Amino acid sequence: MLAMNGAIYDIPPKDCAAEGILWLIDDGGYRPGDRLPPERELCERIGVSRTALRSAIAVLVSRGVLESRQGSGTYLRPAKPVNVFQNTYSFSSVVRAAGLVPSSRTIYAKTVSADSVAARELAVEEGSPLFELQRVRSAGGEPVSIETTRVDIVRFPGLDAFDFDAHGLFDVLREEYGVDFVHGFERISITRLNGREAELMGVEEGAPALFQRSRSSTADRVPVESCRAVLLPGGYRFASNGAYDGLALHVGEDWLRSL
Structure with missing residues (x-):
């Protein structure tokens, strides 16, 4: 939930999941090229559904933060200038x-x-x-x-x-x-x-x-x-x-x- 000017708004699940992934990357000291934990573990640690997690990963892939490799997993990409x-x-x-x-x-x-x-x-x-x-x-x-x-x-x-x-x-x-x-x-x-x-x-x-x-x-x-x-x-x-x-x-x- 996000409160603004007395009103309360629901934060979309994919946005919560994306913020959770970014927090996990920062808190866990991940470096470019590191593989993130499997989906099940990510869902448990962040507290989101698998659907929200996959939507968040797609967003972060489009932003160049993450890279999905078929059959291998999700990896942290190098930072962009x-x-x-x-x-x-x-x-x-x-x-x-x-x-x-x-x-x-x-x-x-x-x-x-x-x-x-x-x-x-x-x-x-x-x-x-x-x-x-x-x-x-x-x-x-x-x-x-x-x-x-x-x-x-x-x-x-x-x-x-x-x-x-x-x-x-x-x-x-x-x-x-x-x-x-x-x-x-x-x-x-x-x-x-x-x-x-x-x-x-x-x-x-x-x-x-x-x-x-x-x-x-x-x-x-x-x-x-x-x-x-x-x-x-x-x-x-x-x-x-x-x-x-x-x-x-x-x-x-x-x-x-x-x-």
Whole structure:
């Protein structure tokens, strides 16, 4: 039962079962790849029916928390990286917070001329030189996104000399150029992978994906980086820090893991 404003609501059995499974995982110290107890034992320990348990497992499988293996049982899947809207930490830090190892593969790094969209996003003149970097980003050895990033090369001379397979772009901008990222803006839509994207990600052409447009700025609202990314929906989770007007807030790793 859940009480709100004096009224009492019944919590659906599958939701009770799902919360029970998550509690059991946390309380039992289960790690990615561990097998959960058999259904009968889970029902007894959580106090739910087998029907509710199976519905809850299906929900958690769809969320990428669990994996059902035919004839073997139910297993805890590795955590997914969490992209928190408004926050501007790097891909690598997000992946490490999920307990996974980040890696990148550069597709190309080149100088391009700012078109009208990029000029507006980065507050430069149309035709100005920009550093454009495209990478396949992986978590735990599995590709999760293709990112195409643009930065004002005039403001950050020498940026094109770094090896971005070995160094994160945000890390370089912070450590080498003293950039303090404070504001972040994102827009998410649905798309399907074209042939080139599918080949880079190792999936079938036409597979559903998320398309993300983002921009990161300093405390005084000076834009630093604009990015376009296609992301595999099974490789990410998304959340909001609840801040107003794109303000980045500190988000603890424990909270990221709990989502």
